[in-house]
Amino acid sequence: MSDRPASSVSGKIARWRSVWSASVHNCWIIALPMLIVLSHRNIVGGMVLMVLFGTLVQPGFWPAAWRLVRPAAWRPGTGSAVLAGLIAFSLYAVLSSAWTPLKQEAETAFSILLFFLFSGAFVWTMQTLPAHLAGLLARFLLAAGALAIVCIGIEALTGGAIRDLIPPHGRDDKDIIASARGTTIGLCLLPPLLLLLWRFHGAPGARPEPLFYAVAAIGFGCLGAGALIFGVSANLGALLAIIAAGTIALFRPKLALLLTAAGWAATFLLAPFAALLLPSIEVIEAMDGAPTSWVQRLAIWRFAVDHIFSGPLAFLFGGGVNYSQYLSDLGRTITLPGYPEPIPLLPTHPHNLFLQVWLEFGLVGILIVLGLIWLMVRFALDRAGKSLTVPVMAAGIAVAAGFYVICAVDLGLSTLWRLAAPVYALYILTAAERVYATKISQ
Numbered sequence: 267m268s269d270r271p272a273s274s275v276s277g278k279i280a281r282w283r284s285v286w287s288a289s290v291h292n293c294w295i296i297a298l299p300m301l302i303v304l305s306h307r308n309i310v311g312g313m314v315l316m317v318l319f320g321t322l323v324q325p326g327f328w329p330a331a332w333r334l335v336r337p338a339a340w341r342p343g344t345g346s347a348v349l350a351g352l353i354a355f356s357l358y359a360v361l362s363s364a365w366t367p368l369k370q371e372a373e374t375a376f377s378i379l380l381f382f383l384f385s386g387a388f389v390w391t392m393q394t395l396p397a398h399l400a401g402l403l404a405r406f407l408l409a410a411g412a413l414a415i416v417c418i419g420i421e422a423l424t425g426g427a428i429r430d431l432i433p434p435h436g437r438d439d440k441d442i443i444a445s446a447r448g449t450t451i452g453l454c455l456l457p458p459l460l461l462l463l464w465r466f467h468g469a470p471g472a473r474p475e476p477l478f479y480a481v482a483a484i485g486f487g488c489l490g491a492g493a494l495i496f497g498v499s500a501n502l503g504a505l506l507a508i509i510a511a512g513t514i515a516l517f518r519p520k521l522a523l524l525l526t527a528a529g530w531a532a533t534f535l536l537a538p539f540a541a542l543l544l545p546s547i548e549v550i551e552a553m554d555g556a557p558t559s560w561v562q563r564l565a566i567w568r569f570a571v572d573h574i575f576s577g578p579l580a581f582l583f584g585g586g587v588n589y590s591q592y593l594s595d596l597g598r599t600i601t602l603p604g605y606p607e608p609i610p611l612l613p614t615h616p617h618n619l620f621l622q623v624w625l626e627f628g629l630v631g632i633l634i635v636l637g638l639i640w641l642m643v644r645f646a647l648d649r650a651g652k653s654l655t656v657p658v659m660a661a662g663i664a665v666a667a668g669f670y671v672i673c674a675v676d677l678g679l680s681t682l683w684r685l686a687a688p689v690y691a692l693y694i695l696t697a698a699e700r701v702y703a704t705k706i707s708q
Contacts, residue, residue, distance in 0.1 A: 280325040281396075283323050283324060283325050284324060284325060284395060284396055284399060285399065286320065286323060287320040287321055287323060287324040287391060287395065288320070288395055288399040288400075288402065288403055289320070290315075290316055290319045290320030291316045291320050291321075291391060291403060292402075292403055292406055294312040294313075294315060294316050295403060295406045295407055295410050296406060296410055297312065297410075298312075298407075298410040298411065298414055299410055299413040299414035299417055302414040302417075302418070302448045302451050302452060303414060303417045303418065303421065303428055303429070303445070303448050304428070304429060304432065304444075306444060306447045306448050306451060306683055307683045308683075309451065309683055309686050309687070309690065310381070310682045310683050310686045313384060313385070313388050313686060313689065313690070314384055316388060316391070317384050317387045317388055317391075320391065321387045321388065321390070321391045322387075324391060324394070324395070326394055327387070327390070330390065330394075331387075333346075334346055334349070334350070342640075342641055342644045343644050343645055343648040344645065345645060347641050347644075347645070348638070348641050348642055348645055349382070349386045351634070351637060351638035351641045352382040352385075352386075352638065353379065353382060353383070354634055354637075354638075355631070355634045355635060355638060356375065356378050356379035356382055357379065358627060358630065358631060358634055359374075359375040359378055359379070359587045359626075359627065359631075360372060360375040360376060360379065360587075362375070362583070362584060362586040362587045362626065362627060362631075363375050363586060363587050364586070365583070365585075365586045366585060366586025366587050366588060366589055366592065366626075367585070367586070367589070367592045368586075368588055368589075368591060368592050368595075371586065371587050371588045372587075374587050374588045374680070375587045377682070378587075378679060381682055381685065381686075385686075385689040388689060388693060389689070389692050389693050389696055392693050392696040392697050392700065393696055393700075395700075397700065397703075397704045400697060400700040400701070400704075401700065401701055401704055403697060404462060404466070404697040404698070404700065404701050405466075407459075407462065407693075407694055407697055408459060408462050408463060408466065411455050411459040411462075411694065412459065412485075414448075414451075414452060414455070415452045415455070415456060415459070415485050415488050415489060416484075416488055418445065418448050418449055418452050418488055418489060418491075418492045419484075419487065419488025419489070419491050419492065421445045421448070421492065422445070422449075422488070422491035422492040422494075422495040422496065423491060423495070425495075426445055429444065429445065445492065445496050446492070446496040446497070446498040446501065447683070447684075448492070449489055449492035449493055449496060449498065449501050450498075450500075450501055450504070450672060450676075450684065450687065451683070451687045451690075452488075452489050452492070453489055453493075453501060453504050453505055453508060453668050453672075453687075454665055454668065454669060454687035454688050454690070454691045455687070455690060455691055455694060456485050456486070456489060456508070457508060457512055457660075457661040457662075457664040457665050457668075457691070458661050458662075458665065458691045458692075458694035458695045458698060459485070459694060460478075460481075460482050460485065460661070461657055461658065461660075461661040461694075461695065461698045462694055462697060462698040462701065463478065463481060464478060464657065464698075465698045465699075465701040465702045465705070466701060486505065486509070489501075489505060490502070490505055493505055498676075499557075499560075500671060500672055500675045500676045501672075503671040503675075504668035504669070504671040504672050505668065507667040507668050507670065507671050508664045508665070508667060508668040509664075510667070511526060511663050511664050511666070511667030511668075512660050512661065512663065512664030512667075514663075515656075515659055515660035515663040515664065516656065516657075516660045519650065519656050519659040519660060519663070520647070520650060522659075522660075522663045523643065523646055523647070523650075523659060523663055524643070526663050526666050526667055526670070527639055527642070527643045529667075529670060530639055530666070530670060531636055531639050533620050533670075533674065534620050534623065534632055534635050534636060534639075535632060535636065537618070537620035537621050537624060538571050538574045538575065538621060538624050541567045541568065541570070541571035541621060542571055542575070544564055544567060544568045544571070545568070546568065547565050547568050547569060547600065547611070550564045550565045550568060550600075551565065551600050551601060551602065553603070554603045558602050558603065558604045558605065561602055561603070562600075562602060562609070563617055563618075563675065565600050565602075565611060566611065566612055566613075566616050566617055566618075567616060567617075567618060567621060569593070569598075569611050569612055569616075570590075570593075570612070570616040570618070570621045570622075570624075570625050571621065573585065573589075573593065573625060574621070574624045574625055574628075580628065581628055581629060582628045582629050582630060583627070583628040583629075583630055584623075584624065584625060584626045584627040584628035584630075584631060585625060585626055586626060587626055587627075588626065588680070589625055589626045590612065590614065590615045590616055590622055590625060590626060590678070590680075591614055591615075591680075593612050594610060594612045594613060594614050594615075597610070598610070598611045598612070599611055614678065614680065615678025615679070615680055615681070616678070617675060617676055617677075617678065618673070618674060618675065618677075619673035619674070619677045619678070619679070620673065620674065622678055622679060623635060623679075626679075646659065646662075653699070655702075658695060658698070658699060661695060661698075662691075662692075662695060665688055665691045666688075669687070669688050672684065
Protein backbone atom coordinates (compact mmCIF):
# COMPACT_ATOMS: atom_id res chain seq x y z
CA MET A 267 0.00 0.00 0.00
CA SER A 268 1.07 3.59 -0.58
CA ASP A 269 2.51 5.66 2.27
CA ARG A 270 0.45 8.63 1.16
CA PRO A 271 -2.68 9.55 3.13
CA ALA A 272 -5.73 7.56 2.22
CA SER A 273 -7.58 10.83 1.49
CA SER A 274 -5.26 11.59 -1.44
CA VAL A 275 -6.21 10.50 -4.94
CA SER A 276 -3.43 7.92 -5.11
CA GLY A 277 -4.39 6.62 -1.67
CA LYS A 278 -8.01 6.17 -2.71
CA ILE A 279 -6.98 4.40 -5.91
CA ALA A 280 -4.73 2.03 -3.96
CA ARG A 281 -7.51 1.32 -1.50
CA TRP A 282 -10.00 0.51 -4.23
CA ARG A 283 -7.47 -1.67 -6.01
CA SER A 284 -7.16 -3.71 -2.81
CA VAL A 285 -10.94 -3.90 -2.50
CA TRP A 286 -11.20 -5.04 -6.12
CA SER A 287 -8.56 -7.74 -5.64
CA ALA A 288 -10.28 -9.01 -2.50
CA SER A 289 -13.67 -8.99 -4.24
CA VAL A 290 -12.39 -11.08 -7.15
CA HIS A 291 -10.84 -13.58 -4.76
CA ASN A 292 -14.04 -13.71 -2.74
CA CYS A 293 -16.17 -14.53 -5.79
CA TRP A 294 -14.17 -17.70 -6.34
CA ILE A 295 -13.94 -18.50 -2.64
CA ILE A 296 -17.74 -18.54 -2.52
CA ALA A 297 -17.70 -20.98 -5.45
CA LEU A 298 -15.22 -23.30 -3.72
CA PRO A 299 -17.82 -25.89 -2.56
CA MET A 300 -19.22 -26.15 -6.08
CA LEU A 301 -15.73 -26.48 -7.57
CA ILE A 302 -14.63 -29.18 -5.13
CA VAL A 303 -17.80 -31.27 -5.29
CA LEU A 304 -18.89 -30.77 -8.89
CA SER A 305 -15.84 -29.65 -10.87
CA HIS A 306 -12.60 -30.47 -9.06
CA ARG A 307 -10.33 -29.75 -12.04
CA ASN A 308 -11.48 -26.13 -12.12
CA ILE A 309 -9.91 -25.23 -8.79
CA VAL A 310 -6.81 -24.48 -10.90
CA GLY A 311 -8.82 -22.25 -13.23
CA GLY A 312 -10.32 -20.50 -10.22
CA MET A 313 -6.88 -19.75 -8.84
CA VAL A 314 -5.67 -18.45 -12.22
CA LEU A 315 -8.68 -16.15 -12.60
CA MET A 316 -8.23 -14.81 -9.05
CA VAL A 317 -4.65 -13.87 -9.88
CA LEU A 318 -5.33 -12.48 -13.37
CA PHE A 319 -8.30 -10.31 -12.45
CA GLY A 320 -7.52 -9.64 -8.79
CA THR A 321 -3.92 -10.02 -7.69
CA LEU A 322 -2.35 -8.33 -10.73
CA VAL A 323 -4.09 -5.04 -9.90
CA GLN A 324 -3.33 -5.20 -6.18
CA PRO A 325 -1.03 -2.44 -4.86
CA GLY A 326 2.55 -3.59 -4.40
CA PHE A 327 2.33 -6.66 -6.62
CA TRP A 328 4.62 -5.56 -9.42
CA PRO A 329 7.37 -4.18 -7.14
CA ALA A 330 7.24 -7.47 -5.19
CA ALA A 331 7.48 -9.47 -8.42
CA TRP A 332 10.41 -7.36 -9.60
CA ARG A 333 12.29 -8.02 -6.34
CA LEU A 334 12.28 -11.74 -7.17
CA VAL A 335 14.86 -11.22 -9.91
CA ARG A 336 17.38 -9.86 -7.41
CA PRO A 337 19.84 -12.43 -5.99
CA ALA A 338 19.17 -11.14 -2.45
CA ALA A 339 15.62 -12.51 -2.74
CA TRP A 340 16.97 -16.04 -3.16
CA ARG A 341 18.60 -16.13 0.28
CA PRO A 342 17.85 -19.52 1.93
CA GLY A 343 15.23 -19.22 4.63
CA THR A 344 12.92 -16.94 2.68
CA GLY A 345 9.67 -17.73 0.92
CA SER A 346 11.02 -16.26 -2.31
CA ALA A 347 13.90 -18.77 -2.17
CA VAL A 348 11.35 -21.60 -2.10
CA LEU A 349 9.58 -20.07 -5.09
CA ALA A 350 12.96 -19.75 -6.83
CA GLY A 351 13.52 -23.47 -6.24
CA LEU A 352 10.18 -24.28 -7.84
CA ILE A 353 11.06 -22.04 -10.78
CA ALA A 354 14.44 -23.80 -11.14
CA PHE A 355 12.69 -27.17 -11.32
CA SER A 356 10.24 -25.79 -13.89
CA LEU A 357 13.04 -24.36 -16.04
CA TYR A 358 14.78 -27.74 -16.03
CA ALA A 359 11.47 -29.24 -17.19
CA VAL A 360 11.44 -26.69 -20.02
CA LEU A 361 15.02 -27.63 -20.91
CA SER A 362 14.12 -31.33 -20.93
CA SER A 363 11.61 -30.70 -23.72
CA ALA A 364 14.68 -30.65 -26.00
CA TRP A 365 15.14 -34.42 -25.63
CA THR A 366 11.66 -35.75 -24.91
CA PRO A 367 10.36 -37.99 -27.75
CA LEU A 368 7.06 -36.09 -27.89
CA LYS A 369 6.83 -32.93 -29.96
CA GLN A 370 5.86 -29.49 -28.63
CA GLU A 371 6.14 -30.57 -25.01
CA ALA A 372 7.62 -27.19 -24.07
CA GLU A 373 3.98 -26.13 -23.57
CA THR A 374 3.57 -28.75 -20.86
CA ALA A 375 6.75 -27.59 -19.13
CA PHE A 376 5.70 -23.94 -19.33
CA SER A 377 2.32 -24.85 -17.83
CA ILE A 378 4.16 -26.22 -14.78
CA LEU A 379 6.22 -23.01 -14.56
CA LEU A 380 3.13 -20.83 -14.86
CA PHE A 381 1.34 -22.92 -12.25
CA PHE A 382 4.08 -22.26 -9.69
CA LEU A 383 4.21 -18.54 -10.55
CA PHE A 384 0.44 -18.20 -10.20
CA SER A 385 0.56 -20.16 -6.94
CA GLY A 386 3.12 -17.74 -5.51
CA ALA A 387 1.02 -14.74 -6.55
CA PHE A 388 -2.10 -16.40 -5.11
CA VAL A 389 -0.59 -16.85 -1.64
CA TRP A 390 1.05 -13.40 -1.80
CA THR A 391 -2.41 -11.86 -2.12
CA MET A 392 -3.50 -13.17 1.26
CA GLN A 393 -0.19 -12.10 2.82
CA THR A 394 -0.47 -8.49 1.75
CA LEU A 395 -4.14 -7.50 1.68
CA PRO A 396 -5.14 -4.94 4.32
CA ALA A 397 -6.02 -6.68 7.58
CA HIS A 398 -9.76 -5.97 7.43
CA LEU A 399 -10.02 -7.39 3.90
CA ALA A 400 -7.91 -10.43 4.77
CA GLY A 401 -10.16 -11.05 7.78
CA LEU A 402 -13.29 -10.80 5.64
CA LEU A 403 -11.88 -13.23 3.07
CA ALA A 404 -10.90 -15.57 5.90
CA ARG A 405 -14.51 -15.72 7.11
CA PHE A 406 -15.75 -16.63 3.65
CA LEU A 407 -12.95 -19.18 3.33
CA LEU A 408 -13.99 -20.84 6.57
CA ALA A 409 -17.65 -20.99 5.56
CA ALA A 410 -16.96 -22.18 2.00
CA GLY A 411 -14.42 -24.79 3.08
CA ALA A 412 -16.69 -26.14 5.80
CA LEU A 413 -19.62 -26.36 3.38
CA ALA A 414 -17.46 -28.21 0.83
CA ILE A 415 -16.39 -30.82 3.39
CA VAL A 416 -19.97 -31.30 4.63
CA CYS A 417 -21.11 -31.74 1.01
CA ILE A 418 -18.47 -34.44 0.53
CA GLY A 419 -19.90 -36.22 3.57
CA ILE A 420 -23.40 -35.92 2.13
CA GLU A 421 -22.17 -37.30 -1.19
CA ALA A 422 -20.61 -40.25 0.60
CA LEU A 423 -23.70 -41.09 2.65
CA THR A 424 -26.14 -40.68 -0.25
CA GLY A 425 -24.04 -42.24 -3.00
CA GLY A 426 -23.56 -38.98 -4.89
CA ALA A 427 -26.96 -37.31 -4.54
CA ILE A 428 -25.61 -33.81 -5.20
CA ARG A 429 -23.91 -34.78 -8.44
CA ASP A 430 -27.04 -36.69 -9.49
CA LEU A 431 -28.86 -33.35 -9.66
CA ILE A 432 -26.82 -32.21 -12.67
CA PRO A 433 -26.29 -33.83 -16.09
CA PRO A 434 -25.08 -36.10 -17.51
CA HIS A 435 -27.21 -38.69 -15.77
CA GLY A 436 -26.44 -42.38 -15.57
CA ARG A 437 -22.70 -41.77 -15.08
CA ASP A 438 -22.36 -43.24 -11.59
CA ASP A 439 -18.79 -44.37 -12.25
CA LYS A 440 -17.74 -40.84 -13.15
CA ASP A 441 -19.62 -39.41 -10.18
CA ILE A 442 -17.79 -41.72 -7.79
CA ILE A 443 -14.41 -40.82 -9.28
CA ALA A 444 -15.15 -37.09 -9.07
CA SER A 445 -16.37 -37.37 -5.48
CA ALA A 446 -13.27 -39.34 -4.51
CA ARG A 447 -11.13 -36.59 -6.02
CA GLY A 448 -13.12 -33.97 -4.14
CA THR A 449 -12.28 -35.92 -0.99
CA THR A 450 -8.58 -35.65 -1.88
CA ILE A 451 -8.86 -31.85 -2.06
CA GLY A 452 -10.89 -31.73 1.15
CA LEU A 453 -8.21 -33.70 3.01
CA CYS A 454 -5.62 -31.04 2.15
CA LEU A 455 -7.93 -28.23 3.24
CA LEU A 456 -9.18 -29.65 6.54
CA PRO A 457 -6.10 -29.01 8.77
CA PRO A 458 -5.76 -25.31 7.77
CA LEU A 459 -9.53 -24.84 8.03
CA LEU A 460 -9.44 -26.18 11.59
CA LEU A 461 -6.59 -23.80 12.37
CA LEU A 462 -8.60 -20.92 10.90
CA LEU A 463 -11.59 -21.87 13.05
CA TRP A 464 -9.34 -21.94 16.11
CA ARG A 465 -7.90 -18.52 15.26
CA PHE A 466 -11.35 -17.00 14.94
CA HIS A 467 -12.96 -18.43 18.05
CA GLY A 468 -10.10 -19.28 20.40
CA ALA A 469 -8.39 -16.89 22.78
CA PRO A 470 -4.68 -16.27 21.99
CA GLY A 471 -2.56 -18.85 23.78
CA ALA A 472 -5.57 -20.84 25.02
CA ARG A 473 -6.52 -24.41 24.22
CA PRO A 474 -9.50 -24.99 21.92
CA GLU A 475 -12.98 -25.30 23.43
CA PRO A 476 -14.79 -28.69 23.38
CA LEU A 477 -16.94 -27.44 20.50
CA PHE A 478 -13.80 -27.17 18.36
CA TYR A 479 -13.07 -30.87 18.84
CA ALA A 480 -16.66 -31.71 17.92
CA VAL A 481 -16.38 -29.72 14.69
CA ALA A 482 -13.03 -31.39 13.93
CA ALA A 483 -14.60 -34.81 14.47
CA ILE A 484 -17.40 -33.95 12.04
CA GLY A 485 -14.87 -32.80 9.42
CA PHE A 486 -12.76 -35.93 9.77
CA GLY A 487 -15.94 -38.02 9.74
CA CYS A 488 -17.16 -36.49 6.47
CA LEU A 489 -13.82 -37.03 4.76
CA GLY A 490 -13.41 -40.47 6.31
CA ALA A 491 -16.79 -41.43 4.89
CA GLY A 492 -15.69 -40.11 1.50
CA ALA A 493 -12.48 -42.14 1.68
CA LEU A 494 -14.23 -45.36 2.71
CA ILE A 495 -17.44 -45.29 0.69
CA PHE A 496 -15.86 -44.09 -2.56
CA GLY A 497 -13.27 -46.86 -2.17
CA VAL A 498 -10.05 -44.87 -2.60
CA SER A 499 -7.58 -46.32 -0.14
CA ALA A 500 -5.09 -43.53 -0.91
CA ASN A 501 -7.53 -41.05 0.65
CA LEU A 502 -7.91 -43.23 3.72
CA GLY A 503 -4.13 -43.50 4.05
CA ALA A 504 -3.80 -39.73 3.65
CA LEU A 505 -6.41 -39.17 6.37
CA LEU A 506 -4.55 -41.42 8.80
CA ALA A 507 -1.25 -39.69 7.94
CA ILE A 508 -2.82 -36.28 8.58
CA ILE A 509 -4.08 -37.34 12.00
CA ALA A 510 -0.79 -38.99 13.01
CA ALA A 511 1.54 -36.24 11.76
CA GLY A 512 -0.65 -33.44 13.08
CA THR A 513 -0.85 -35.02 16.52
CA ILE A 514 2.92 -35.54 16.75
CA ALA A 515 3.55 -32.00 15.53
CA LEU A 516 1.39 -30.50 18.28
CA PHE A 517 3.76 -31.96 20.88
CA ARG A 518 7.09 -32.15 19.00
CA PRO A 519 6.83 -29.79 16.03
CA LYS A 520 10.51 -29.75 15.00
CA LEU A 521 10.78 -33.52 15.24
CA ALA A 522 7.63 -33.94 13.16
CA LEU A 523 8.97 -31.46 10.60
CA LEU A 524 12.30 -33.26 10.26
CA LEU A 525 10.67 -36.70 10.07
CA THR A 526 8.21 -35.56 7.41
CA ALA A 527 10.92 -33.85 5.35
CA ALA A 528 13.18 -36.90 5.70
CA GLY A 529 10.36 -39.12 4.47
CA TRP A 530 9.86 -36.95 1.39
CA ALA A 531 13.59 -36.73 0.66
CA ALA A 532 14.29 -40.42 1.19
CA THR A 533 11.39 -41.46 -1.03
CA PHE A 534 12.45 -39.15 -3.84
CA LEU A 535 15.99 -40.51 -3.63
CA LEU A 536 15.27 -44.21 -3.15
CA ALA A 537 11.95 -44.81 -4.95
CA PRO A 538 13.37 -46.45 -8.11
CA PHE A 539 15.73 -48.66 -6.14
CA ALA A 540 12.81 -49.88 -4.02
CA ALA A 541 10.73 -50.47 -7.17
CA LEU A 542 13.50 -52.72 -8.52
CA LEU A 543 12.44 -55.23 -5.87
CA LEU A 544 9.06 -55.69 -7.56
CA PRO A 545 8.54 -58.89 -9.57
CA SER A 546 8.38 -58.80 -13.35
CA ILE A 547 5.27 -57.53 -15.10
CA GLU A 548 4.42 -61.09 -16.18
CA VAL A 549 4.41 -62.24 -12.56
CA ILE A 550 2.36 -59.22 -11.48
CA GLU A 551 -0.22 -59.96 -14.21
CA ALA A 552 -0.77 -63.41 -12.72
CA MET A 553 -1.50 -62.10 -9.22
CA ASP A 554 -4.96 -63.10 -8.08
CA GLY A 555 -6.90 -62.14 -4.99
CA ALA A 556 -5.28 -58.73 -4.47
CA PRO A 557 -7.20 -55.49 -5.21
CA THR A 558 -7.00 -54.94 -8.95
CA SER A 559 -6.14 -51.24 -8.69
CA TRP A 560 -3.11 -52.07 -6.56
CA VAL A 561 -2.00 -54.87 -8.88
CA GLN A 562 -2.20 -52.39 -11.76
CA ARG A 563 -0.08 -49.90 -9.81
CA LEU A 564 2.58 -52.52 -9.17
CA ALA A 565 2.74 -53.21 -12.91
CA ILE A 566 2.91 -49.47 -13.68
CA TRP A 567 5.77 -48.94 -11.23
CA ARG A 568 7.69 -51.94 -12.55
CA PHE A 569 7.28 -50.66 -16.10
CA ALA A 570 8.45 -47.16 -15.06
CA VAL A 571 11.52 -48.37 -13.19
CA ASP A 572 12.58 -50.54 -16.13
CA HIS A 573 12.77 -47.35 -18.21
CA ILE A 574 14.50 -45.36 -15.46
CA PHE A 575 17.36 -47.88 -15.50
CA SER A 576 17.33 -48.36 -19.27
CA GLY A 577 20.65 -46.51 -19.69
CA PRO A 578 22.99 -43.95 -18.11
CA LEU A 579 21.44 -40.98 -19.91
CA ALA A 580 17.92 -42.02 -18.88
CA PHE A 581 19.11 -42.39 -15.29
CA LEU A 582 20.92 -39.04 -15.20
CA PHE A 583 18.59 -36.80 -17.21
CA GLY A 584 15.34 -38.74 -17.64
CA GLY A 585 13.27 -39.11 -20.78
CA GLY A 586 12.15 -35.48 -20.75
CA VAL A 587 8.98 -33.69 -19.75
CA ASN A 588 5.83 -35.79 -20.24
CA TYR A 589 7.86 -38.87 -21.18
CA SER A 590 5.21 -40.80 -19.26
CA GLN A 591 2.66 -39.81 -21.90
CA TYR A 592 5.00 -41.04 -24.63
CA LEU A 593 5.23 -44.44 -22.94
CA SER A 594 1.45 -44.47 -22.55
CA ASP A 595 1.01 -43.71 -26.25
CA LEU A 596 3.04 -46.82 -27.12
CA GLY A 597 -0.16 -48.69 -26.29
CA ARG A 598 1.23 -51.57 -24.25
CA THR A 599 -1.50 -53.37 -22.33
CA ILE A 600 -1.80 -55.90 -19.54
CA THR A 601 -4.49 -58.38 -18.59
CA LEU A 602 -5.48 -58.33 -14.94
CA PRO A 603 -7.74 -60.70 -13.00
CA GLY A 604 -11.26 -59.34 -12.92
CA TYR A 605 -10.92 -57.25 -16.08
CA PRO A 606 -12.68 -58.67 -19.18
CA GLU A 607 -10.27 -56.94 -21.59
CA PRO A 608 -6.64 -55.80 -21.57
CA ILE A 609 -6.07 -52.35 -20.06
CA PRO A 610 -3.29 -49.79 -20.68
CA LEU A 611 -0.14 -50.60 -18.76
CA LEU A 612 0.69 -46.92 -18.20
CA PRO A 613 -2.41 -44.66 -18.15
CA THR A 614 -0.88 -41.19 -18.80
CA HIS A 615 1.39 -41.12 -15.70
CA PRO A 616 2.94 -43.60 -13.21
CA HIS A 617 0.56 -42.73 -10.34
CA ASN A 618 3.64 -42.01 -8.25
CA LEU A 619 5.22 -38.56 -8.25
CA PHE A 620 8.57 -39.85 -6.98
CA LEU A 621 8.96 -42.31 -9.86
CA GLN A 622 7.62 -39.80 -12.39
CA VAL A 623 10.30 -37.24 -11.51
CA TRP A 624 12.96 -39.94 -11.95
CA LEU A 625 11.39 -41.17 -15.19
CA GLU A 626 11.10 -37.73 -16.80
CA PHE A 627 13.91 -35.69 -15.22
CA GLY A 628 16.41 -38.26 -13.91
CA LEU A 629 18.94 -37.77 -11.14
CA VAL A 630 19.40 -34.10 -12.03
CA GLY A 631 15.71 -33.43 -11.43
CA ILE A 632 15.83 -35.36 -8.15
CA LEU A 633 18.77 -33.27 -6.91
CA ILE A 634 16.83 -30.08 -7.68
CA VAL A 635 13.85 -31.43 -5.73
CA LEU A 636 16.06 -32.37 -2.77
CA GLY A 637 17.41 -28.82 -2.76
CA LEU A 638 13.84 -27.55 -2.79
CA ILE A 639 12.96 -29.70 0.23
CA TRP A 640 15.99 -28.30 2.06
CA LEU A 641 14.83 -24.74 1.30
CA MET A 642 11.37 -25.51 2.69
CA VAL A 643 12.81 -27.01 5.88
CA ARG A 644 15.18 -24.06 6.28
CA PHE A 645 12.25 -21.67 5.85
CA ALA A 646 10.23 -23.48 8.53
CA LEU A 647 13.09 -23.82 11.02
CA ASP A 648 14.05 -20.15 10.72
CA ARG A 649 10.50 -19.17 11.67
CA ALA A 650 9.69 -21.92 14.17
CA GLY A 651 8.32 -20.44 17.36
CA LYS A 652 8.06 -16.98 15.78
CA SER A 653 5.76 -16.41 12.81
CA LEU A 654 5.36 -20.20 12.55
CA THR A 655 3.75 -21.08 15.85
CA VAL A 656 3.14 -24.67 16.93
CA PRO A 657 -0.47 -24.82 15.63
CA VAL A 658 0.63 -23.46 12.24
CA MET A 659 3.45 -25.98 11.96
CA ALA A 660 1.12 -28.79 13.01
CA ALA A 661 -1.43 -27.89 10.33
CA GLY A 662 1.26 -27.52 7.65
CA ILE A 663 3.01 -30.77 8.59
CA ALA A 664 -0.34 -32.60 8.60
CA VAL A 665 -1.02 -31.41 5.04
CA ALA A 666 2.51 -32.42 3.96
CA ALA A 667 2.09 -35.90 5.44
CA GLY A 668 -1.30 -36.46 3.85
CA PHE A 669 -0.13 -35.13 0.50
CA TYR A 670 2.86 -37.46 0.67
CA VAL A 671 0.49 -40.44 0.57
CA ILE A 672 -1.37 -38.95 -2.40
CA CYS A 673 1.92 -38.38 -4.24
CA ALA A 674 3.07 -41.93 -3.54
CA VAL A 675 0.09 -43.71 -5.09
CA ASP A 676 -2.00 -41.32 -7.16
CA LEU A 677 -0.48 -38.04 -8.26
CA GLY A 678 1.05 -37.07 -11.59
CA LEU A 679 2.60 -33.75 -12.60
CA SER A 680 -0.03 -33.35 -15.29
CA THR A 681 -2.88 -33.42 -12.73
CA LEU A 682 -2.52 -29.80 -11.69
CA TRP A 683 -5.74 -29.89 -9.67
CA ARG A 684 -4.01 -32.22 -7.20
CA LEU A 685 -1.00 -29.92 -7.02
CA ALA A 686 -3.37 -27.00 -6.41
CA ALA A 687 -4.84 -28.58 -3.26
CA PRO A 688 -1.81 -27.85 -1.00
CA VAL A 689 -1.56 -24.37 -2.55
CA TYR A 690 -5.10 -23.64 -1.38
CA ALA A 691 -4.10 -25.09 1.99
CA LEU A 692 -1.20 -22.62 2.20
CA TYR A 693 -3.58 -19.80 1.25
CA ILE A 694 -5.87 -20.76 4.15
CA LEU A 695 -2.91 -21.11 6.55
CA THR A 696 -1.85 -17.59 5.61
CA ALA A 697 -5.39 -16.34 6.21
CA ALA A 698 -5.42 -17.97 9.64
CA GLU A 699 -2.22 -16.21 10.64
CA ARG A 700 -3.49 -12.86 9.36
CA VAL A 701 -6.54 -13.33 11.60
CA TYR A 702 -4.33 -14.27 14.56
CA ALA A 703 -2.00 -11.30 14.03
CA THR A 704 -4.98 -8.93 13.98
CA LYS A 705 -6.37 -10.46 17.17
CA ILE A 706 -3.01 -10.12 18.94
CA SER A 707 -2.62 -6.49 17.87
CA GLN A 708 -6.02 -5.66 19.31
